[in-house]
Amino acid sequence: MKLIMVRHGETETDNCRRYWGHSDIGLSDCGHAQANSLREYLASVKIDAIYSSPLKRCMETAETIAYGRPLLVNKNNDLKEIDFGRVEGLTYDDVVERYPDIAQKWAEGSFDVHFPDGESMAHFAQRVIKFVKMLSKHKSDDTLLVVGHGGVFRILICHFLGIEYKHWWQFILGVGSVTVLDIYPEGSILEKLNDNSHLD
Secondary structure (H helix, E strand, O other), X not given: OEEEEXXXXXXXXXXXXXXXXXXXXXXXXXXXXXXHHHHHHOOXXXXXXXXXXXXXXXXXXXXXXXXXXXXXXXXXXXXXXXXXXXXXXXXXXXXXXXOHHHHHXXXXXXXXXXXXXXXXXXXXXXXXXXXXXXXXXXXXXXEEEEEEOHHHHHHHHHHHHOOOHHHHHHOOOOOOOEEEEEEEOOEEXXXXXXXXXXXX
């Protein structure tokens, strides 16, 4: 099975360096252009099913890529970004000031974080893995397009490569980027990581 993981295009908030998890934000003009570039980039690729986070920025990206294909975009709640709770919409400097314990754990690369009124990292990972279990209904030679968020894809990469989740922050996944995993019974291969060549 092949997973083509596409991070949503740029949103109006991406240049603000704020933490947006469950906030339902749409694409900016640049983000729509990135989605069109993704559609062209993937035009010749066989895709058997499309899954997306239900958040607007992902659905807009997924529906643009799906345009002209006889496929529906399947919304999946387990693909939502982490719920930052009261940290939602804050900058890192805001977090340092208001929640220094969380900022300290982030600085240390700790996975032991629970966002106030939001999710813990552990719960977030468990939620994402529910999506992995759903993949068993697909055939071994299927190619699946998954449109989602950077945090979700970092968890998936760690899971399929057998890497401890605490290393999730060591992967960079830019907006509009493509990452590809080839999944076999014996293990998985990271074929492509953070490919943004189509955005040049």
